Structures are given as C-alpha cells and as structure tokens.
Amino acid sequence: MNRAYNPSIRVKILADLISLSLIILILGNGLTLSDTTFLSTSRFFYLFLTLFCWFFAGSTMGLYKDFRAISFSFEWVVFLKSLILYSLVTSFLFSQIFKEFSFSLPHLLLQCSIIFVILPAQKLIIRVLLKKIRNSKQVRRKVLIVGAGDSGLNFYQHYVKDNHYGYSLAGFIDDNINPSLNGHYLGKTSDIDKVIAQYDLDDIVVAMPINDESQLEKIVTIGEREGKRVKIIPHYQRFSAGRVHVGTLGGLPIITLRSLPLDITDNKIYKRTFDIIFSLLVIILILSWLIPIVSLIIKMSSKGPVFFKQERWGLNNKPIICYKFRTMIHTSKDTDDAGNYQQARKNDPRVTKIGAILRKTSLDELPQFFNVLFGSMSLVGPRPHPVPLNIESKDSVQNYMMRHWVKPGITGWAQVNGYRGETHKHYLMQKRVEFDVWYMENWTFWLDLQIILQTLVNIVKTEKNAY
Template sequence: MSNHRYSQYFPILFLIADLVCLNVGVIAANLYQFGFLIPDQNYQVLQLLLNVIWVGVFFSSRLQEINRNSRLLDHLNKVLTGLVINLSIVFALWFALEPVDYSRKYLFVTYLIFTLAILLWRSIWHYVIRYYRIKGYNIRNVVIIGKGDLSESLKEYFKDSPELGYRLVGIVDDKNDADERMENFEQYTISKGIDIVFCCLPNMNDEQVKDVIDFAENNLIKVNLISQFSRLSNYNLSIEQFGSIPIINVNSIPLDNMVNRFIKRTFDFVFSAIFLVTILSWLVPIIGLLIKMESKGPIFFKQKRHGKDNNFFLCWKFRTMTYEKNAEFKQATKNDNRITKMGAILRKTSIDELPQFINVFLGDMSVVGPRPHPIKLNEEFQPKIDRFWQRHAVKPGITGLAQAKGFRGETAELSDMSGRVKLDRFYVKNWSLILDFKIILLTALSIIKGDQNAY
C-alpha cells in the first residue's frame, strides 16, 4: 500500500476553505451594511453563530466526503443541499432571536457571497484534483477478480477515465489469459500494494467472495462487488435491507430519500412564500382588473389535474380565454379564437402560470417538476407512451426540464408529447437541487427571449 496518503487531510482542508468563504461573505456584508469590517457586538455574536452552524452542517451533511467517481454536478448538489439546511437553521434562529433585530439585507449579502464563493472554490478543487490524478498522483491501485465481459468493461472504464485516479494492476482468475490465478490472490494483492478489489460475481462462488472479503478487511483493502445487475445501467438501482436480506430496488429515484424531499419542500415553501408576498400580492389586483375589463368571468381558471402519485388537485392559472361555464376541454391551438387579447399576452409571457405559486405554497406542486397536464390529455397519451405515469412519481412543477428545453404549448403530434415525457422522466430519475436552479435559469432566459410555442 502507498505510504503517501494526503486524502486524510482533505476534510480539514474542505472545512477551513468553506469557513473562509463564509467569513468572506460576512466581511462583504459588514462593509455593505456598516462601511467597516468589525460591527457591533450583536453582529460579532452572529458571525460566531454562523460559523458554528456551518461546522455542524458540514459534518452532518458529510461535505468532507467527496467520492472520486462523482461528477461536478453531484459535488455541487451536495454542497447546495448543505446550504439549504444551513439557511433553514439560520432563519429558524432568526425568528427565535426576536429581541435582536438582525438585518435581512445583511443575511442576504452574507449568503449570496458565501454561496458563490463556496461553489467557485469547490468547482476549482474538482478540476484541480482531477488534473493532479491525470499526472499520476492520488492514485488507487485496483485489481479485478473474475475475467469476462464485466471485467473488460471495467478495464476500459479505468483506461478512459484517468482523472478518477484508478490504476488497474491486473485481473485475477483461473483462466489461462488472466494476470494471476486465484490461489495466489493474497500474495499478489499484498505485493502489488492493492487498495481496492473488484469482484465479478458471475465468476465467483459465495465461498470465494467470503474469503476475499475476510482477507481484505484484515488488510484494510476495500471490496466492491460487480454483478449482472451492473448491466441495468439505465435504471436507478439502490440496495434496501429487508431484515438480513439485501434487496436491489431497480427503480428508486432521488426524491424517495426523505432528506431530499425536505430540501426540495423547504426551497419550494420559502421561494413561493417570498413570491406571494413580494409579487403576487400586488400583481393579482392589476391582472385581475385587466382580465375583468376585457371579458366576463372569474379572474382565475381552476382545473382538476393529476399530481404526485396521480392524486388530483386544483391547478390555478389566470384566465386567458373567454368564459364558458362547464365547457369541455379542448387544447389551445395557434390563433385560437377563444384566447382573449389580454390572455394572449399572459400566455406569451407565462404570467398566466404565476398563480400556481399558491399550489406550491400549499404543497400540491413544486417550483420545478413535470408540468401537470389536463386529465383528458393524460388519458389520451398514456396508452401510447411507455412509462408515461413515471412523470407523476414527483410533484408537478410550474416549470420543468421539458419546458426549459422548448417543449411548451400544444402537443399536436405524438412526438411532441413523447419528447416532453422523455425529459420529464430524465428529471424524475436525476433530480438534484442544482438541476432545479439550472431549469429556473433556462426558463427565465426562455421567457426573456420569447418562445414561439407559447400561445
């Protein structure tokens, strides 16, 4: 085994760098709020409190543990999750410490700078450590047991991904073309300084696997098991424990995790509450008056739609069409004569969707997620598109990946809906907080540029 291991120092490096970013944010807030570095005693106590809270969040969220196989987006999503938890604690304490009136602008500047700084330094770290590994440092020696298709695929993966820092030393098997035979495995592993063993289960029996694990644990070597389930790479696999029996779940999604659901719901609640107070509170009377001036009928259009797990909810929108009581559903088309002049503006700018922040606040919807279709539209396309209902495994959203990628408006062709569902399913399987932020940004840019499908 290598005598030079610097990974043990990474956790303290990450913690110190994160705290530097936090305190840069505090210094920026001090200069913005007071014009000098050291504020009064109350804000000094706040600075100390913010540092203590981050230390707690840092270790509880395991921000010091960075898997070398993780993508940059996975890394940043983990950091953003920690930031959301941190902000939840800070704002809870802010309300609890009512006698001390801390400035909202102060906290906003602090966490804006902190967020930008920590994402920047963590991104730089990601690329620096990968370049370092390409140069031959921070390497882990690995060996594969069992020669076959899976071992060949893993061998190619190591060869094509030098930035991950895995050096394949050899393949152990009783086949003639293997680098070493199983009977010499222990001596071979020790002599080559192996750090990680990959066992291909189709080529090993239970007794061999047990012997390898026992040997590895006595020599501080990690063991990874590769099975035929590795071929199901298009599915989200996770291992659950039923008593003492490990069970492989082939369709788990990130939002099955309770912590992820808490993070997403916290973001939705805070975002929607701020939006309702700061924008919708004055926008509704103005839009409502303009709608009423042009045509008779209610300000809002409320329609029953499928939500998470196909449960029904009332979806809110500004009314954009002429009002007809108990009218049958008919999808809006280009130059639809039912759309009012005011409605055309609202639909073109997506302002008609803004009342759905009420749905988000109530918990029926999310800021980001698959768009909720009218029920008849779901009934029409569900039999024609494979795994259509998977998009309803999460809460529907005001905007979604499909809308950010241009799949908006009328679904006149099967291919239109199929493309939308495909992106929705990708979102469900690959949700992350940073993906939500990316979709929000893409949606904002789409609204500014204008979308020809928005009618």
C-alpha cells in the first residue's frame, strides 16, 4: 500500500542531514584516522554512518511527522528525545562495534551541543518560512466547505482557521443555517452553482454525510465543470475512533479504519532490531547463569519438568508455544471439572512455594526471551493469553481479537498500568484490552523504553496482582 509523503517533511529531513554534515565536516570527525584526506573513504564512511544514526533516531522518535498545527515546544521535546537516542546509538557503534576508529566522547558531546543549538533554530526558521509560503497569494487556496455540521466546523477549526495548511475560507454551504458561522453561510447545497459563480474560490471540501449519491454527483460535476478541485471527507467515525490511513493498493483507493504505527515497515524493523539486541544481551548476561540455578531449585523442590510450555495465540491469531519456568505442581489442570479455564488466583493451591516466589518477582517469564529472540514474541506488546481464555473472551470483550494485530510481549502497557494477573471480572479484561489497543495505536520506540523501565520498577516494588 502506498504512503504519501508531505513535501515539507522531506525539506526538514534534507535540512537536518545537510546541517549535520556541515557540523561534522567543520568540527572534524573527532576520530584518529590514518588517512588524513579531507573526504577519504574512512571519513566518508563515518559521515554516512553518523547521518544514518541521526535519521534512525529522528524517525524512531517521530521527529519527521507533520508538526505544522502543533506548538513548536512539542516538536522541540521530540527533537530532544531524538538527540539523546542519537548520542547513545552513535557512542555505542563507535565504541563497541567500529573499534578501528578512536572514539572521542568529548567530541561527541561538543557535536551534540552544537546540534542542540543549531537544529531547533533551523526548524523554527523552516516552520516560519513554510507557513509564509503556504499563505502567500501564489499558493494560498480559498476553500468552500460543503456542510456546516460537526465535520465541516472541525475541518475549519483545525485546517483552515489558523492558516497552517494554506487554506483561507470562502464560506459554507449547508441545507441548514448554522448561527455560529458568523456571516460565512453562503447558501444551500442545491445553490452550489450560484455560489461558485458569485464567490472566488479554488477548492470544494465536502464535509457532510451525503446519503443521496445524486447530490454528491451534482457537487462534483458542477465543481469540476467550473475548474474547482473537489475533496471529500469520508464519514468513518461510526466504525472506528482510531487512526485512519488513506492509501492505494495498486490503483485502487483504500481506507484502512485502524492504521497502526507498527504497520509501517520501518517501525517493524526498528522494533525487531531492538528485540534481538536486548534479548541476546539478557540471554548471554543473565539467563546463561540464572537458568541452571533456577532449574536446580525447581527440580529439588517439586516433581516435574523445569519449563512449562503452553500454546497461545500470537501475531494474526497464529499459535505459538510460550515458555515459562514451571511454577505449579506438574499434575495441575488448566480447566476445572466443568471445563472452565482456571486462571492463577491468589493463594492458588496449584502454585508451589518456589513458584510463588518466581511469579511474585516475574522471574517465571524470563524464558520468554527465547521467544523474543526467535521472533514469536516481542519485548513489549499485549500479553499472550492461553487459548481457552481467548475463546472465552473473544465474543464477550469488545475489540479483544485486535490484540493479535501485533506480536505479544513479555510485558505491556496494560501490565504496567496495573492490569496484570487474574481477570475474574469482565471489566478487568475489558480495561486490559483498552490499554492494549491504546498501545498499538500509539506505539513509539520511546513508549517501549518507558514500559520496560516501568516494568523493572514494578518488579522491584513487587506487584500485588503477581500471584
């Protein structure tokens, strides 16, 4: 599916890369290189890798989004996050991987200090210049809004009133007079031909639900006959309150009602790369010595295998095998005599003494880092539920199956907000799903880091629902 790029975003990306290149070339690379040629292969490689790190950090943190209708302070905060990530990634690469370069921390700090001053000023200048260009007589377009209801007024308030998108208001037409239009009401929709003839305008935006296709056909026909651009705002709110993506599949226009950040290939690559690096570090540095210790304790304290494996649903409802340290007696059953799934509950007699400690400290989840490494799970995402619980909840909990649009995680947004453990009441599962859906619709790399940090804090504090 095609993605439309805003030209102003391309300008911002290009300006950042040019400014960063100049900063690097003026300062020098701060590395000890045998080749002193100004643009030698080694120096060019350093420049390329540095620019890549900046673009990676900016894209991951959402620096290259459309901020024109958002205050500059918000963009500055995103820039600061990008700068922090850039400094961390750059220092890691040149100190741990590309060791042939003599890495200089003072030089990196100097470089970041200059970036901290130069790039925000550049972004502010670009923001002002682009707004002036969009609102110049040569570029600005006068728009007629068809529909004075909520959709039409919302379009005016967010996209016309403050001149962020190069529009100025010609007026409204609607079958009902709206007193709040303050003299901008130009007539009924049936009078569109007269309105076009009487008023100077460039674009027509249809912002009302039209049940009669002949009415829409008339608006489009008259508008294009008079050389006006016609744009239609689809009324999809009754189906979804989430993000909507309008694109094309081949030559076919398609509206995706719930568009997720992790639908974008770049974001999938960033998340997967982080999953692999983080899980490898945990496996090598922690699990390599912890697994033998925990395994020995489990074997000595109760009969049965060390690991507990269970089929659960992963990405797109596909079955995965989820691994944990065994925390219950090996003869315990998932379902009761009536066939109902038994969730772990407080003072559950099935849980062993060692298992209670592992569950309280979340150590029982550590083998799932192998799930993450092999790709069936992610570090952060909706927690995978046992199959009987999925079947039980999918028809009774709103949006439950949407949880499987992304990979399940070891920890998640719902868990750090207190919705972990037993969901013996319907509203508890509903709230967990609401937090999971919010996470999917608002994912950023920064949010994943926040959840991981909060999870570590919760483990230290020990959670009351961890049993």
